[in-house]
Amino acid sequence: MSRLPKFVVQLPGNCCNQMRRHGQITIPRSLTSTRPMTLVEKLLAKASGNSYVKPGEVVFAQIDLALSHDAVAGPVAKTFYKHFGEGAKLWDSQRVVLVADHFIQVNDIRPDNKAHLMYEQMVKFAQDQECHLFDMVSPGEAAGICHVLLPEKGFVRPGMVIAGTDSHTCTYGALGAFSTGVGTTDMANIYATGDMWIRVPQTLVFELSGTLPSKISAKDIILFILGQIGCAGATSKVMEFRGSILTQLPFDERLTLANMAVECGAICGLIVPDEVTREYVKNRSSQEFEEITGDADAEYERIYEFDVSNLEPQVARPPKPDRVVGISQLEDIPITKAFIGSCTGGKLYDLAQAAEVLNGRHLADGVNLFIVPATIEIREQAQELGYLDIFEQAGAQILKTGCGACINAGLGVLAKEETGIYATNRNFKGRSGDPTGKNYLASPRTVAISAVNGKISDRLN
Numbered sequence: 001m002s003r004l005p006k007f008v009v010q011l012p013g014n015c016c017n018q019m020r021r022h023g024q025i026t027i028p029r030s031l032t033s034t035r036p037m038t039l040v041e042k043l044l045a046k047a048s049g050n051s052y053v054k055p056g057e058v059v060f061a062q063i064d065l066a067l068s069h070d071a072v073a074g075p076v077a078k079t080f081y082k083h084f085g086e087g088a089k090l091w092d093s094q095r096v097v098l099v100a101d102h103f104i105q106v107n108d109i110r111p112d113n114k115a116h117l118m119y120e121q122m123v124k125f126a127q128d129q130e131c132h133l134f135d136m137v138s139p140g141e142a143a144g145i146c147h148v149l150l151p152e153k154g155f156v157r158p159g160m161v162i163a164g165t166d167s168h169t170c171t172y173g174a175l176g177a178f179s180t181g182v183g184t185t186d187m188a189n190i191y192a193t194g195d196m197w198i199r200v201p202q203t204l205v206f207e208l209s210g211t212l213p214s215k216i217s218a219k220d221i222i223l224f225i226l227g228q229i230g231c232a233g234a235t236s237k238v239m240e241f242r243g244s245i246l247t248q249l250p251f252d253e254r255l256t257l258a259n260m261a262v263e264c265g266a267i268c269g270l271i272v273p274d275e276v277t278r279e280y281v282k283n284r285s286s287q288e289f290e291e292i293t294g295d296a297d298a299e300y301e302r303i304y305e306f307d308v309s310n311l312e313p314q315v316a317r318p319p320k321p322d323r324v325v326g327i328s329q330l331e332d333i334p335i336t337k338a339f340i341g342s343c344t345g346g347k348l349y350d351l352a353q354a355a356e357v358l359n360g361r362h363l364a365d366g367v368n369l370f371i372v373p374a375t376i377e378i379r380e381q382a383q384e385l386g387y388l389d390i391f392e393q394a395g396a397q398i399l400k401t402g403c404g405a406c407i408n409a410g411l412g413v414l415a416k417e418e419t420g421i422y423a424t425n426r427n428f429k430g431r432s433g434d435p436t437g438k439n440y441l442a443s444p445r446t447v448a449i450s451a452v453n454g455k456i457s458d459r460l461n
Contacts, residue, residue: 036295038203040238043178047161055202060195067164071102074121079188091194096131101142105410141400144375147171147343154285158273167262174258176273202301203238208245210309218253219443222260223314227324235265252349263321313458316441319429337420338451341372342406345423350444355387357448358394364454369396370412423447
């Protein structure tokens with residue numbers, strides 16, 4: 001049996017992986033000597049079977065969980081069968097999760113026959129491979145948006161390595177797991193081998209200190225960071241969030257921080273597990289997990305220190321998430337549409353913030369507010385807590401669970417020349433509707449207040 005040559009990453013990936021699949025070549029171990037390591041370095045060292053790794057070197061990391069959804073699962077399956085044979089089987093069907101959430105509502109706003117085809121391809125692949133499938137619970141309604149659903153269902157635990165065919169797979173780093181988005185071909189190879197090659201990234205630390213103002217949320221914090229470092233400020237790196245502010249954030253808010261790390265260009269947003277993490281995971285999963293922490297003397301590319309005690313609500317102007325200003329610096333901007341949902345803004349804490357604002361109030365004339373609980377469980381909890389009644393009485397429209405308008409694939413999208421404020425993660429031109437529309441990003445609280453006032457606001461009239 002030969003060992004994998006140093007130039008393997010330059011070989012055609014599928015050819016190399018076919019040889020590995022048949023035991024014809026093996027992966028060499030890292031030659032990195034003893035050194036202090038960061039959290040992500042330790043995660044990747046463990047997953048690749050090495051004692052030590054360092055930034056810049058390429059390793060093959062074993063995958064604990066692989067995710068795909070209806071927008072990509074079909075093409076991944078096609079690539080998998082093409083290169084590994086029509087009878088090929090997943091390396092481990094119980095480590096693969098497929099979710100119907102992305103394009104299942106697109107026909108609510110425009111005809112799209114291919115969306116249904118992609119959905120059918122995903123379901124067939126799941127059935128043939130006997131992997132986990134979260135199908136639609138009713139026509140056009142998801143069991144949940146994947147990045148909120150998987151932690152909720154206990155699939156994500158500290159110490160894991162997770163790959164998904166979606167850039168916001170970085171969300172799971174909130175639980176102390178290394179999770180990152182991969183492409184179609186990469187996922188097809190993961191399906192076959194159970195591992196992926198990755199260049200060990202540098203880590204940027206974000207030390208968040210101070211006392212969190214009562215009306216400020218994680219969305220405001222991550223928007224502020226985006227405004228400071230820009231959409232390319234963490235490209236191909238890991239963002240590790242630390243500091244006393246984290247102890248003041250409920251679990252849902254930590255997901256928001258990690259979720260939008262990719263908007264900064266990062267491949268993962270990491271938070272070291274603590275008691276909040278442990279309690280959440282133990283309530284969701286009976287499986288054991290390993291907490292991993294970085295060494296005290298580990299080297300980081302840069303450490304940012306932000307005291308957020310005086311932070312005001314933040315708003316991202318179109319057409320980029322890093323065009324961020326404090327809301328006091330924003331001129332009067334009338335809106336006609338508002339949206340609270342997505343993997344960033346549809347969690348229970350997000351809905352609670354909106355309900356607090358909307359309780360006993362009504363939307364401004366000419367404003368449509370759309371609210372989308374991120375999972376069916378969250379919808380049920382919101383119903384029990386009275387949030388859905390508050391939303392309806394305020395005049396908001398509660399939509400089916402799914403990605404929908406966040407990706408221009410469901411109700412709530414911007415019409416031509418329309419201006420809206422969204423609790424989503426991206427505001428690129430055409431991302432959430434007509435390319436002539438203007439999408440401002442803000443926290444669920446700011447979105448709700450703006451919907452009541454008829455203009456972007458953080459204080460009720």
